[in-house]
Amino acid sequence: MVEKGQVKGVDGPADSNYNLINQLGKGPKYSMHMPGHCGNNEVTPILNQFLKEYGGNAIEGTTDEVFGTLGNYFPPSGIMKKSLDQAAELYGTKCTYYGINGSTGNLISATRCLGGNKQVALLQRNTHRSVAHGFRISGARLRFSYPDYDEEHTLFKPLTLDQIKAEVEQNCDITVVVVTTPTYEGLTADVPAIAAYCKLKGLRLLIDGAHGSIFPFHDQMPHTGIGIDGVDIVVQSLHKAAGAFSQASVIHLNKTSSIDRTQLETALFITASTSPSNLLLASIEEVIVRNFSKEGKDMISKVIGFATQAKDTIRKLPGYQLWEFPGIPQDPTKVCFDYTGPNGKKLTGEQIRNYFREHFSVDPEEYTPTSVLFSFHIGTTEATLANFLAAAQTLHTETEEKLLFKCRTLCEDIRPHAFHKNNSPLQTPVYAVDLQECFQLKVKSYPAWAIKQSLESDPYDKQLWVSAQIISPCPPGCIVVDIGEKIKLWHFKFLDPQQELLVFEVN
Numbered sequence: 484m485v486e487k488g489q490v491k492g493v494d495g496p497a498d499s500n501y502n503l504i505n506q507l508g509k510g511p512k513y514s515m516h517m518p519g520h521c522g523n524n525e526v527t528p529i530l531n532q533f534l535k536e537y538g539g540n541a542i543e544g545t546t547d548e549v550f551g552t553l554g555n556y557f558p559p560s561g562i563m564k565k566s567l568d569q570a571a572e573l574y575g576t577k578c579t580y581y582g583i584n585g586s587t588g589n590l591i592s593a594t595r596c597l598g599g600n601k602q603v604a605l606l607q608r609n610t611h612r613s614v615a616h617g618f619r620i621s622g623a624r625l626r627f628s629y630p631d632y633d634e635e636h637t638l639f640k641p642l643t644l645d646q647i648k649a650e651v652e653q654n655c656d657i658t659v660v661v662v663t664t665p666t667y668e669g670l671t672a673d674v675p676a677i678a679a680y681c682k683l684k685g686l687r688l689l690i691d692g693a694h695g696s697i698f699p700f701h702d703q704m705p706h707t708g709i710g711i712d713g714v715d716i717v718v719q720s721l722h723k724a725a726g727a728f729s730q731a732s733v734i735h736l737n738k739t740s741s742i743d744r745t746q747l748e749t750a751l752f753i754t755a756s757t758s759p760s761n762l763l764l765a766s767i768e769e770v771i772v773r774n775f776s777k778e779g780k781d782m783i784s785k786v787i788g789f790a791t792q793a794k795d796t797i798r799k800l801p802g803y804q805l806w807e808f809p810g811i812p813q814d815p816t817k818v819c820f821d822y823t824g825p826n827g828k829k830l831t832g833e834q835i836r837n838y839f840r841e842h843f844s845v846d847p848e849e850y851t852p853t854s855v856l857f858s859f860h861i862g863t864t865e866a867t868l869a870n871f872l873a874a875a876q877t878l879h880t881e882t883e884e885k886l887l888f889k890c891r892t893l894c895e896d897i898r899p900h901a902f903h904k905n906n907s908p909l910q911t912p913v914y915a916v917d918l919q920e921c922f923q924l925k926v927k928s929y930p931a932w933a934i935k936q937s938l939e940s941d942p943y944d945k946q947l948w949v950s951a952q953i954i955s956p957c958p959p960g961c962i963v964v965d966i967g968e969k970i971k972l973w974h975f976k977f978l979d980p981q982q983e984l985l986v987f988e989v990n
């Protein structure tokens with residue numbers, strides 16, 4: 484077995500992908516962010532055993548000789564078909580398919596089934612870009628609904644039934660609704676109520692459950708949309724929370740879905756690789772089978788227990804404010820908080836993150852200007868919990884001087900939160916060029932401040948600046964300016980004046 488940080492003979496350019504392998508083990512030791520396996524071999528023991536046995540020869544282990552009898556990925560046949568049928572049985576769906584291009588790929592396939600030039604899709608404004616782009620490519624028109632933006636916590640709340648109703652009642656042309664649930668922070672929408680409403684109104688419903696892939700496996704988890712009448716399609720990223728390799732995803736049709744299995748298969752067939760990675764497929768299969776088994780459930784119960792212990796500890800420590808949202812069911816594995824020091828000064832999320840990382844090697848899922856988010860993933864170990872607790876307890880006992888020293892920006896990660904994270908109120912995008920046409924146009928680059936100046940000097944809105952790029956923070960993926968969108972003055976609230984913007988030559 485290759486030890487972390489000890490790959491010998493790898494001697495490529497410092498910034499090459501394979502040289503990154505040499506960096507393994509040099510970062511923080513206790514991962515509390517995606518991918519959900521967190522490097523813990525126990526999450527997929529069979530796959531781990533396979534990789535161990537093939538040792539240094541993993542490449543040979545993935546040849547046709549080993550997997551030659553797998554059958555077709557699309558349309559599924561042989562072992563592959565059996566595996567998919569088993570997954571559908573376990574999830575209780577009409578059918579479940581594996582995706583090896585993340586939820587991005589599966590969401591685009593979903594929009595092929597639900598879109599088309601006669602369709603109008605209601606998307607939440609902070610929808611993942613794959614949803615918006617999938618519908619735009621299909622020729623569907625977009626309408627937007629605005630989930631509440633919580634200024635204090637700098638996050639979007641889940642879309643509500645009332646927000647959907649308000650749009651549908653105003654725009655009777657809407658034919659399909661898309662809801663992201665859970666949010667990145669684990670807050671969930673009222674899927675049963677939304678589904679009942681959509682069914683009543685004859686609207687199709689797609690659930691982007693990218694962050695909820697662990698939910699189906701445990702009864703302490705909130706709704707996913709699977710098994711709920713009125714929900715047509717559910718997409719989940721198995722790599723984010725369920726423990727599979729990066730890129731692993733599933734797409735489900737509910738038993739009552741208005742979409743046929745053959746329709747979905749055709750949509751998937753168009754972009755499915757004809758040479759899928761067997762390692763990815765095996766990882767997806769093992770995660771599903773294992774997480775539905777007693778061992779898998781026990782592992783998830785343990786992690787929920789860890790998160791509960793962490794929250795109980797934090798609640799008792801002075802200075803901490805745990806973020807809880809009464810009335811909104813939350814993924815029990817997410818722990819989000821802010822911290823105010825003894826001098827009454829609030830630390831930024833980045834300062835808290837630096838303290839946990841630099842002094843306890845604990846790496847959080849995400850931080851914002853005001854908070855930090857830790858995920859207790861399926862791969863989280865006792866050692867991670869112990870270090871998390873030690874960090875939380877000592878942060879509280881540090882003197883102010885030491886604390887400021889310890890929390891200073893030690894890691895150079897200059898994400899422009901000011902421009903990206905606080906991204907509300909975003910206004911409704913105006914598309915000046917169809918996505919299909921964009922790719923024929925020439926592109927030029929200008930500094931953002933120059934475009935802003937030009938728009939300021941044009942009170943009659945005669946100039947047309949059309950974005951040739953997608954600017955969206957990652958995560959959670961809210962598009963600030965989209966490809967083909969008319970650039971307006973309000974965009975500059977979220978853009979760095981010094982950044983170069985790509986625009987199409989449309990005049």
Ligand SMILES: Cc1ncc(COP(=O)(O)O)c(C=O)c1O
Nearest residue numbers: 585586587611691693720959960
């Ligand atoms: C809400 C949401 N949907 C979809 C995706 C795409 O998932 P993937 O990274 O598996 O392609 C993401 C990714 O972060 C996401 O946050």
